[in-house]
Amino acid sequence: MKLFNKLAIAAVGLVLGFSAIPGQARAASFEMVTNGEFEEAQGTSNWFIAPNLNGWETSEKAGFELWNQGKIGSPAIGSDGLGTGKHLETNLHRNATITQSFTLGNNIDTNALFSFDAWSRAAGTGTVSVLGSMSGNLLNTTISANGSSWTENLFKLSVMAGEKITIGFQGNQNSSVASPHIDQVSFLVNEIPESVPEPASILGLLAVGAFGSVSSLKHKRKQEA
Numbered sequence: 001m002k003l004f005n006k007l008a009i010a011a012v013g014l015v016l017g018f019s020a021i022p023g024q025a026r027a028a029s030f031e032m033v034t035n036g037e038f039e040e041a042q043g044t045s046n047w048f049i050a051p052n053l054n055g056w057e058t059s060e061k062a063g064f065e066l067w068n069q070g071k072i073g074s075p076a077i078g079s080d081g082l083g084t085g086k087h088l089e090t091n092l093h094r095n096a097t098i099t100q101s102f103t104l105g106n107n108i109d110t111n112a113l114f115s116f117d118a119w120s121r122a123a124g125t126g127t128v129s130v131l132g133s134m135s136g137n138l139l140n141t142t143i144s145a146n147g148s149s150w151t152e153n154l155f156k157l158s159v160m161a162g163e164k165i166t167i168g169f170q171g172n173q174n175s176s177v178a179s180p181h182i183d184q185v186s187f188l189v190n191e192i193p194e195s196v197p198e199p200a201s202i203l204g205l206l207a208v209g210a211f212g213s214v215s216s217l218k219h220k221r222k223q224e225a
């Protein structure tokens with residue numbers, strides 16, 4: 001069989017053989033919270049004060065109260081069954097607010113998942129806020145934490161691309177013992193999938209190129225004959 005006939009048949013076979021393969025999409029989830037497990041702090045005692053904590057801000061002038069996992073009756077593992085090292089006490093000397101702000105990217109969908117673990121030495125309560133989310137249903141929401149294990153808190157939110165989000169935690173004003181400890185803070189957003197051309201489209205272009213090459217080669221051979 002002549003070369004150009006072989007090329008033509010091969011090109012048609014590729015197109016027909018792969019035309020049913022759908023286009024694939026590439027997507028990814030992004031973690032927006034910095035230092036959500038509070039591990040970026042130095043301290044080995046049962047609890048300690050960190051003047052600064054990467055990613056976080058506090059209204060408490062003295063800084064952040066951090067505990068090492070499994071100390072003073074705190075659970076040794078998190079709600080995911082893993083040891084988490086350090087966690088945050090929401091009250092130090094007074095009713096402080098601990099916050100973190102970030103700006104969402106411009107190529108995300110409208111769904112986000114906000115989650116964190118909470119625990120208290122006593123049956124304690126605190127508040128959690130999310131400012132900037134379209135859902136608005138977390139503003140000053142009360143959370144409860146028992147004294148035996150970490151409680152996982154999950155919230156599905158609606159968000160807008162490019163908006164600024166602030167998450168905040170606040171302890172019980174009347175009692176440090178009854179204020180929640182916080183760990184494993186996460187705010188996940190999904191990237192809008194990027195369309196990938198279907199293989200059939202790509203192969204179609206290759207087939208057109210192959211047929212063009214075959215036609216030119218055939219025409220040239222006729223001229224030479």
